Amino acid sequence: MRYDVPIHFQKVFQGEYNPQTGNYAEDEIEENTCFALVSETQTEMLKLVYGNLRQGSLTVQVQNHICEPFDRIRIGEKLYTVDFIRKLRTKQVLVLSEVQ
Structure with a gap:
């Protein structure tokens, strides 16, 4: 797995x-x-989090836990909101949906 995409917590x-x-x-x-x-x-x-299929949804995995509060996430030029967070032992998984 490659952690090579810069994401910006805003x-x-x-x-x-x-x-x-x-x-x-x-x-x-x-x-x-x-x-x-x-x-x-x-x-x-998608079915577990939203109950149906939704377009514009991404799964993001970061190597450490995110401790600082944030309102949204920017990846490239698109803005996303967090719908689901799961903390693992050393990683954190976020399910994002695109802001319209």
Whole structure:
């Protein structure tokens, strides 16, 4: 198994309200990058997690446990949300679905 795909864990901080202009500042995004094994989610896992088949779902396996909180994951230019997390002894498996 090759852990060769860079994935970016994103933490989004909401922009603050400016009472003088009446607008909100732009959101700030903090990214932490690590390398992972990324593959298409198997049919059995799709049925287990979602109850039906769903397109745009990926299974990501990282070598260590993820300790820092995050809101979403970016792989390439696409954004994903986490639907299922499984912690193993030394690894962590995440099932992701694409944000529309």
